[in-house]
Amino acid sequence: MEKSRKYNRSPHENPLYHDTWKLLKNYRDVKWSVELSIQQLKREFELDYGSDIESFLNSVYIAGADLSGGRLEDHARCIERSYKMLQLLDTAINTLREKHKHGEKYYWILFYAFLSTEELDNVEEILDCLSEHVKSISYRTYYQKRREAIDALSSILWGYTSKNSLAALNQFQLDERSQNHL
Numbered sequence: 445m446e447k448s449r450k451y452n453r454s455p456h457e458n459p460l461y462h463d464t465w466k467l468l469k470n471y472r473d474v475k476w477s478v479e480l481s482i483q484q485l486k487r488e489f490e491l492d493y494g495s496d497i498e499s500f501l502n503s504v505y506i507a508g509a510d511l512s513g514g515r516l517e518d519h520a521r522c523i524e525r526s527y528k529m530l531q532l533l534d535t536a537i538n539t540l541r542e543k544h545k546h547g548e549k550y551y552w553i554l555f556y557a558f559l560s561t562e563e564l565d566n567v568e569e570i571l572d573c574l575s576e577h578v579k580s581i582s583y584r585t586y587y588q589k590r591r592e593a594i595d596a597l598s599s600i601l602w603g604y605t606s607k608n609s610l611a612a613l614n615q616f617q618l619d620e621r622s623q624n625h626l
Contacts, residue, residue, distance in 0.1 A: 464598040467533060468558040475530055481523045536600040540593070550593035552577040557590055 537559070541551035556570045564570050567583060574581055581589070 464594050464601060468554065468594065471533065471558050472563060474526055478523060478526045478530060485523060536597055539600050540597050544596050549578050549589065550596055553590050553593050554597065
């Protein structure tokens with residue numbers, strides 16, 4: 445009964461999926477924003493300094509100058525943080541795909557639902573695209589597998605924090621304390 449309630453919740457209601465769901469829902473927008481910000485920073489830099497970033501940084505490095513504290517540096521750091529977050533997510537998704545027992549299936553579900561460049565309009569389109577990679581998947585199975593994929597990705601990104609894992613860890617610690625007192 446408890447397990448079925450877990451999968452009947454929407455991702456917005458289930459704290460287990462909250463951070464990963466939010467991250468996945470914003471993936472396309474963040475990726476697009478980072479790409480635009482990099483282009484804007486390059487243009488801004490060329491206007492301000494009269495050269496491309498790579499040439500300028502090479503000359504600054506050779507001269508041993510310090511560039512800290514400027515507006516462009518702050519903008520670059522913000523872009524770098526977002527880019528690193530995207531890299532972290534991409535690495536976690538690749539780990540899921542390569543290491544999880546259902547990794548390939550979960551990857552394609554997440555790809556068409558959240559990661560592909562073009563956002564599909566509805567579940568029918570997602571199921572149609574999935575048919576090349578996942579054998580006969582129904583609406584209900586899609587939603588269940590999507591939740592399972594988000595759960596698996598969450599465990600890679602944030603570690604195992606589900607109640608079951610915590611209960612097992614607590615039991616292990618209890619057993620260990622009991623043995624130490626003997």
